[in-house]
Amino acid sequence: MNRFSFSIEATDGKARTGMIAMKRGEIRTPAFMPVGTAATVKAMKPADVRNSGADIILGNTYHLMLRPGAERVARLGGLHAFMGWDRPILTDSGGYQVMSLAELRKLGEDGVSFKSHLDGSAHMLTPERSMEIQRLLGSDIVMAFDECTPFPSSRDAAAASMERSMRWAERSRAAFDDGGAHAEAAALFGIQQGAMEEDLRRISADRLIGIDFDGYAVGGLAVGEGQAEMFRVLDFAAPMLPADGPRYLMGVGKPDDIVGAVERGIDMFDCVLPTRSGRTGQAFTSMGPINIKNARFAEDSEPLDAACPCPVCGTWSRAYLHHLIRSGEILGAMLMTEHNLHFYQNLMTSLRKAISDQRLAEFSSDFRARYRGC
Amino acid sequence: MNRFSFSIEATDGKARTGMIAMKRGEIRTPAFMPVGTAATVKAMKPADVRNSGADIILGNTYHLMLRPGAERVARLGGLHAFMGWDRPILTDSGGYQVMSLAELRKLGEDGVSFKSHLDGSAHMLTPERSMEIQRLLGSDIVMAFDECTPFPSSRDAAAASMERSMRWAERSRAAFDDGGAHAEAAALFGIQQGAMEEDLRRISADRLIGIDFDGYAVGGLAVGEGQAEMFRVLDFAAPMLPADGPRYLMGVGKPDDIVGAVERGIDMFDCVLPTRSGRTGQAFTSMGPINIKNARFAEDSEPLDAACPCPVCGTWSRAYLHHLIRSGEILGAMLMTEHNLHFYQNLMTSLRKAISDQRLAEFSSDFRARYRGC
Numbered sequence: 001m002n003r004f005s006f007s008i009e010a011t012d013g014k015a016r017t018g019m020i021a022m023k024r025g026e027i028r029t030p031a032f033m034p035v036g037t038a039a040t041v042k043a044m045k046p047a048d049v050r051n052s053g054a055d056i057i058l059g060n061t062y063h064l065m066l067r068p069g070a071e072r073v074a075r076l077g078g079l080h081a082f083m084g085w086d087r088p089i090l091t092d093s094g095g096y097q098v099m100s101l102a103e104l105r106k107l108g109e110d111g112v113s114f115k116s117h118l119d120g121s122a123h124m125l126t127p128e129r130s131m132e133i134q135r136l137l138g139s140d141i142v143m144a145f146d147e148c149t150p151f152p153s154s155r156d157a158a159a160a161s162m163e164r165s166m167r168w169a170e171r172s173r174a175a176f177d178d179g180g181a182h183a184e185a186a187a188l189f190g191i192q193q194g195a196m197e198e199d200l201r202r203i204s205a206d207r208l209i210g211i212d213f214d215g216y217a218v219g220g221l222a223v224g225e226g227q228a229e230m231f232r233v234l235d236f237a238a239p240m241l242p243a244d245g246p247r248y249l250m251g252v253g254k255p256d257d258i259v260g261a262v263e264r265g266i267d268m269f270d271c272v273l274p275t276r277s278g279r280t281g282q283a284f285t286s287m288g289p290i291n292i293k294n295a296r297f298a299e300d301s302e303p304l305d306a307a308c309p310c311p312v313c314g315t316w317s318r319a320y321l322h323h324l325i326r327s328g329e330i331l332g333a334m335l336m337t338e339h340n341l342h343f344y345q346n347l348m349t350s351l352r353k354a355i356s357d358q359r360l361a362e363f364s365s366d367f368r369a370r371y372r373g374c
Numbered sequence: 375m376n377r378f379s380f381s382i383e384a385t386d387g388k389a390r391t392g393m394i395a396m397k398r399g400e401i402r403t404p405a406f407m408p409v410g411t412a413a414t415v416k417a418m419k420p421a422d423v424r425n426s427g428a429d430i431i432l433g434n435t436y437h438l439m440l441r442p443g444a445e446r447v448a449r450l451g452g453l454h455a456f457m458g459w460d461r462p463i464l465t466d467s468g469g470y471q472v473m474s475l476a477e478l479r480k481l482g483e484d485g486v487s488f489k490s491h492l493d494g495s496a497h498m499l500t501p502e503r504s505m506e507i508q509r510l511l512g513s514d515i516v517m518a519f520d521e522c523t524p525f526p527s528s529r530d531a532a533a534a535s536m537e538r539s540m541r542w543a544e545r546s547r548a549a550f551d552d553g554g555a556h557a558e559a560a561a562l563f564g565i566q567q568g569a570m571e572e573d574l575r576r577i578s579a580d581r582l583i584g585i586d587f588d589g590y591a592v593g594g595l596a597v598g599e600g601q602a603e604m605f606r607v608l609d610f611a612a613p614m615l616p617a618d619g620p621r622y623l624m625g626v627g628k629p630d631d632i633v634g635a636v637e638r639g640i641d642m643f644d645c646v647l648p649t650r651s652g653r654t655g656q657a658f659t660s661m662g663p664i665n666i667k668n669a670r671f672a673e674d675s676e677p678l679d680a681a682c683p684c685p686v687c688g689t690w691s692r693a694y695l696h697h698l699i700r701s702g703e704i705l706g707a708m709l710m711t712e713h714n715l716h717f718y719q720n721l722m723t724s725l726r727k728a729i730s731d732q733r734l735a736e737f738s739s740d741f742r743a744r745y746r747g748c
Contacts, residue, residue, distance in 0.1 A: 038697075038698075038701050038703060039694070039697065039698075040698060040703050040705040042703065042704055042705070043704040043705065043708070044705070045705070045708070045709075067697065067700070067701060068672070068693070068697045072672070072673060072693075075673060076673065076675055076691065076693050076694075077675070082691070082693070082694055082697075083694065084689045084690055084694075279704075298442070298446070299446060299449060299450065301450055301451070315458045316458055317450065317456070319442070319446075319450050319456070320413070320450075320456055320457065320458075323412075323413060323441065323442045323456075324412075324413075324414060326441070327412050327441060329412060329414050329416065330416055330417040330653075330704055330707055330708070331414040331416070331417065331418070331419070333704055334417070334419070334704070334708065335419075
């Protein structure tokens with residue numbers, strides 16, 4: 001088995017469908033990665049995550065370094081053994097989350113010093129430490145350490161931020177390559193920055209290509225710019241990234257965001273939306289999201305989505321889920337999350353098939369006509 | 375299929391093992407019933423409850439009448455369809471829980487008026503209304519409406535309370551028999567009261583036998599009297615109940631309580647302990663309970679119980695469960711609950727086998743030598 005390979009099986013316009021092959025398994029693309037922040041996709045057993053159709057999940061360096069700690073996870077056999085998920089795991093670099101700590105962090109050329117949101121203890125993340133943590137976790141796809149440029153930023157600030165991220169990308173590459181056995185088994189992705197500016201995105205892409213990565217992420221989007229602006233940036237930013245490697249749009253998104261991004265050449269996604277919103281009562285359906293707490297569902301004996309083949313829709317009614325979520329029952333969080341993950345994976349399956357069948361435009365048009373976003 | 379039959383397959387001293395057969399399935403005895411308060415065994419899917427070995431679960435009239443409401447459950451097809459559990463359900467009468475409302479309730483000869491702990495709305499439970507609610511829920515085993523005598527009580531108060539419960543037992547029987555199709559499909563159990571007094575327990579048992587029930591519960595224990603006193607009362611109270619019907623000790627208990635009660639002739643149990651304590655980090659093991667939050671488990675790569683064949687012990691370490699519970703992760707509640715329910719059901723399987731093999735005394739002695747209770 002190759003360490004990492006990406007093969008494109010079909011294209012339709014800018015969109016592609018294919019397969020990433022890695023030691024721990026294959027990842028069908030376009031792929032959606034459920035978020036397993038603290039070594040668990042919240043409220044889900046790993047077998048049920050897999051059963052929803054997920055080929056890969058995401059773990060968070062920031063959360064895991066604080067609790068239970070990367071060295072501890074390593075002593076316990078790595079993240080896969082620890083949490084009972086034997087397929088690929090992509091880990092973020094921690095950069096995005098430490099930047100969002102606002103008053104608790106301090107940014108310098110070497111990296112970011114910050115205080116834990118759990119106990120106030122002092123920590124430091126640098127490109128080198130981020131690579132070390134991701135190696136200790138046993139990550140399959142390692143993300144370069146970068147700064148997610150704040151939105152909005154002045155052009156000068158965006159340029160300076162991007163330049164620093166590119167210097168950190170070089171240091172990430174070097175530290176990753178020093179990782180011995182892990183570097184021979186895992187993949188490393190670079191992250192394009194440059195805010196909403198086409199020329200900065202171009203500079204960033206060229207710098208990353210010069211360093212050479214297994215895959216390339218679009219960073220700095222889904223930060224409050226809105227879908228129209230995100231699509232405008234993707235229109236020029238995605239094609240700057242190599243066509244023969246996977247392109248990953250970080251932290252996206254709503255179902256209609258994903259459809260539009262796939263049309264623009266994106267292959268990988270992650271987002272907390274299906275899990276987080278499931279816990280609070282939002283269900284995704286083929287007609288758009290619904291809030292199951294709404295009183296109109298109290299005696300609704302229909303499933304969440306009559307078109308959904310998932311185990312939740314096959315067994316329980318909207319009325320039951322309404323009752324569970326209103327009562328604060330854990331089973332409500334479990335079942336809503338499970339349905340939402342199935343919805344997202346079914347969407348990815350449909351997108352892959354539409355690309356294979358060369359009818360993505362039709363699929364996208366039908367989807368937008370039917371789906372009422374929030 | 376008979377409406378209700380109880381067959382004893384083997385006895386060992388006062389203990390018995392056998393089978394209750396009902397329309398929705400067989401119940402192996404001695405049986406432990408997981409508690410499904412609000413139409414869910416908390417943090418468990420019904421299929422996983424069944425997979426733990428449960429033949430029957432318990433539902434709470436008090437909670438269900440308030441939310442989602444008995445009439446609503448009936449309109450949605452009954453409790454079985456609502457929650458996706460197709461095997462027998464025993465429902466309590468609501469009596470125990472309304473009595474525990476203390477300042478919120480008022481007791482009279484007709485029944486108990488009380489205010490909802492959810493919204494303060496006014497409600498009334500009588501023997502007739504309790505039977506109606508349990509019929510609306512579609513209960514398989516209906517409990518007579520009674521007063522759980524407070525502990526401690528004076529002898530006079532205990533006698534008066536027991537006498538009222540016996541009058542309510544008569545009214546429960548009459549109201550149940552008026553239930554039409556439900557009365558032809560479901561079973562009705564009476565509840566012995568009489569506090570810790572042998573003569574009152576005798577009077578109560580004789581009154582219940584005169585009314586005639588499908589099974590008989592021992593009520594008014596596990597109310598703070600301690601295990602030694604509970605066993606002292608069971609020594610005389612259990613044999614007063616008919617040997618050819620199942621005997622149910624309500625609200626019990628810890629594993630060692632169950633072993634001792636089975637030795638004294640009890641056939642059925644329910645308790646929130648495995649589910650509630652699982653959510654807060656207590657795991658039952660063959661050596662006794664452990665608190666997984668304890669720092670000594672932070673890097674313990676062993677399963678919760680090396681002797682346990684459950685799916686949780688087959689996959690995850692104490693260190694992982696320690697991390698999940700410390701992090702407040704829902705998956706921690708899910709996995710700890712699942713293990714604990716398996717532990718309880720495995721205990722019941724062992725008890726049934728020990729009785730069949732005529733070696734219950736040896737099993738009990740071994741259990742007490744090994745198990746360090748809390």
